[in-house]
Amino acid sequence: MDGRERDRDGGGRARSARPRDGLGRPLPYGADGVARQPEGVVRAPGETVAEAQRLLDAGMPFHAHEVFEDAWKSGPEQEAALWRGMAQLAVGLTHAARGNSVGGARLLRRGAGGLAGREGVHGLDLAGLVAWARELAGRVETGERIDAAAEAPRLTGPAA
Template identity: 45%
Template structure:
């Protein structure tokens, strides 16, 4: 299939469109041939602990969009009863990405959904995920955004796992 200008679209083996263009640190596409940040493979299927560790490392480096892609991979391969939680974690990273991009409207919408999904799980979250802390993080960020604050310059990234001294 071709798009205007006779440029071939990037497609996977099943014919679905994808975008292999390089991306900047905030996940925005760059012109073909540009130097971008390392891309996360589309077909991730890691154990939960590895997904969480990698996503946290990416968050700590300010790469919330890439953390979202790792968490989305976990969401797509997790057991059915964990889907809402992993989807919420991925959405939290997207919300942070919107904050970084100064897209307040998008951030509010996604952070609200993220908090609901993370809190959907009955009882303590699996794998040491700090669901209560993450919901508090999202709620505080939402409050700041609604008050007109620009948290992007000083944004503290969320901690996905409970600290050992908080158990």
């Protein structure tokens, strides 16, 4: 460390106060960054999906992963694996857009594996998301440059 005290949140937990860009990368102190998602927000499943879709469409998959993480941690235990898989897809897209092809492909495949074969709930198109993630993982591994907003998946099916 550089001798500076660690940044802490209001509860005393270590939390970097450095601003972040749209992909969640830390910026220098004092730089203009993207507002962070508040932590621990309890949303109805439909609100989770809508907020995550808005963030994905804006090219902010890191922030979408935080929305899914809130659902994973605050929702019913029987849905934890669903929301964890969704968070993994979003963070996989984050790493891919940051240029981390190994981590991006790995997380996209891990999320797809956790969602494969599950019944769609809350309007989520899980079969479509699994196919999207696996196809994107293959492209990421070839070194293709990924734009997060352009690659944002549709979370719900056409009938939703």
